[in-house]
Amino acid sequence: MTSFVEHTPTIDGSQVKAGKHTGLKEDSWINGYVTVIKNVGKPDEQILCKDKHNLLTTDGRDFFHAQVYTNTSAGTVGANFIALTTDSTGADAGDTTLPSEISTGGLGRAIATTITHVDDSNTTTLVKTFTASGTHTAVQMSGTFNAASSGILAHEAVFTAVTLVSSDTLQVTWTLTLG
Amino acid sequence: MATGLEGTFKDYKNNWSCGSLEEWKEHLAETETTHRGVTKCVTCGADVDFVWTGKLKNGKTYPDVLCEECKNQ
Numbered sequence: 001m002t003s004f005v006e007h008t009p010t011i012d013g014s015q016v017k018a019g020k021h022t023g024l025k026e027d028s029w030i031n032g033y034v035t036v037i038k039n040v041g042k043p044d045e046q047i048l049c050k051d052k053h054n055l056l057t058t059d060g061r062d063f064f065h066a067q068v069y070t071n072t073s074a075g076t077v078g079a080n081f082i083a084l085t086t087d088s089t090g091a092d093a094g095d096t097t098l099p100s101e102i103s104t105g106g107l108g109r110a111i112a113t114t115i116t117h118v119d120d121s122n123t124t125t126l127v128k129t130f131t132a133s134g135t136h137t138a139v140q141m142s143g144t145f146n147a148a149s150s151g152i153l154a155h156e157a158v159f160t161a162v163t164l165v166s167s168d169t170l171q172v173t174w175t176l177t178l179g
Numbered sequence: 180m181a182t183g184l185e186g187t188f189k190d191y192k193n194n195w196s197c198g199s200l201e202e203w204k205e206h207l208a209e210t211e212t213t214h215r216g217v218t219k220c221v222t223c224g225a226d227v228d229f230v231w232t233g234k235l236k237n238g239k240t241y242p243d244v245l246c247e248e249c250k251n252q
Contacts, residue, residue: 115216115218116214116217119214120190123240127241173239177189
């Protein structure tokens with residue numbers, strides 16, 4: 001188990017402490033790294049977290065085993081839907097939903113627009129850029145699901161809380177390894 | 180067949196692995212790899228199914244690709 005505190009510089013140069021999160025588990029076979037950037041390519045671009053290790057949920061692990069080993073019929077859609085929340089309770093391996101998941105204002109759960117795998121490797125990348133259509137205060141956690149609604153929460157990761165106003169963008173990149 | 184790859188990120192074709200995403204990005208920049216999947220055309224935003232082979236110099240883990248229409252312009 002790994003617990004850590006992330007210090008992320010803000011645009012005014014101060015440091016933001018993201019906090020200590022218990023339950024983050026290292027796993028040598030299924031890993032995920034998350035990068036979240038506000039307003040990519042704009043003058044006020046802000047990196048909220050970079051290549052931060054995520055948490056694989058218990059249900060997520062079961063889902064991968066079912067997809068790969070135990071299903072006796074064709075598999076389902078992969079865990080390539082990305083969701084966001086303002087919830088501040090942190091990632092937890094026991095989560096089965098993303099608490100207080102955002103469903104409106106441009107930040108609702110959506111399938112990644114880039115889904116790509118490197119041949120002969122163990123790495124896949126998912127990317128989604130959300131565009132806010134309203135104000136969202138303290139967005140700070142992301143998760144991946146295998147469905148547009150409900151479904152199985154596979155990965156969770158916390159990032160530095162950020163407030164978005166209409167037309168702000170939030171690019172979420174999950175780099176995932178399996179095997 | 181690659182054996183003994185112990186890093187988190189593994190390239191079985193080239194018998195190479197590493198423990199950090201930064202190193203993985205460097206590897207993708209130095210070694211020809213094949214990426215396949217779906218993405219948006221970087222020019223027009225259209226959906227693109229792609230297979231891309233090359234050295235990835237954009238500092239990302241995936242290529243920026245163009246749709247056929249934008250490629251032909």
